[in-house]
Amino acid sequence: MREEKILVVDDEKEIRQLISIYLRNEGYIPVEAVNGEEALTILSNEVISLVILDVMMPGKDGITTCIEIRKTSKIPIIFLSAKGEQMDKISGLTVGADDYVTKPFHPLELIARVKSQLRRYLQFDKSTVEADAVVQIDELLIKVDSHQVFVGEREIKLTPREFQILLLLAKHPGRVYSISNIYESVWGEPSIAADNTVMVHIRKLREKLEENSRQPKYIKTVWGVGYKIDT
The missing domain is CATH 3.40.50.2300 (Response regulator)
Structure with missing residues (x-):
């Protein structure tokens, strides 16, 4: 039960x-x-x-x-x-x-x-994600167990989906994930008409993480391919 x-x-x-x-x-x-x-x-x-x-x-x-x-x-x-x-x-x-x-x-x-x-x-x-307890890229710090994200001293409040997308990209710096890759990895469903859903989450992530979301430091767009986080 x-x-x-x-x-x-x-x-x-x-x-x-x-x-x-x-x-x-x-x-x-x-x-x-x-x-x-x-x-x-x-x-x-x-x-x-x-x-x-x-x-x-x-x-x-x-x-x-x-x-x-x-x-x-x-x-x-x-x-x-x-x-x-x-x-x-x-x-x-x-x-x-x-x-x-x-x-x-x-x-x-x-x-x-x-x-x-x-x-x-x-x-x-329950932290069954296979990742280190902490993922850090430059000033971006992700605490996996507590679902906390910091940029420098500033704590960033993310939704569960935003956190999962950020962690997926940050765990594999330099790797480019297509919109379909991101949707299927995070939502666990076939990526039918997933473009707007993923793009909305990426936009919100940038607004929260970046000083200038139009010139992102962390989540980069690879035009025609997808998104990535560089080291």
Whole structure:
């Protein structure tokens, strides 16, 4: 029996109940919230392993709630949205979501996404990544066990996906990773239409790491090929 609690945040009762039924069938413990405010209260009082978060809700919407969660937690977040526009997806990924499912969705697809995110997060959180405890390139310091990143004396707050991408590149300095390589290594899925997803994460990484993101010191673009970090 699994012990992971999954927080389901949606203002539509029927959707919360449907997702909860499928989660229970897989042995998870669903916890329901009707809006962002209630979700944040639950997260402050319970140990939650993953959040399924509706984007469009009255009051504190999913985007705002995700930003608040990311201030204190690296747990996986899967967005739900009735909108299918690419900009919605990009907005969600930019603020720290790990995955995105568009309504209407098949519950079994959502459960598969939950399992995938939990598997990768729990493995990564237990430091099963084959790497030294510390990776350092110039002033960039990555503490693998604690998921901390520093540039000089400044600590950089990264989402789990951003951290995984940075660690992948930093562990192999000089090696060029294509967008497909990065997506398949970090997301663990075939890289179908992965371009925007990876590019959004790279852009956010540069904004956080670099003094001038247009002239990056660490994450370099190899035009027509991919990205790399040089020693």
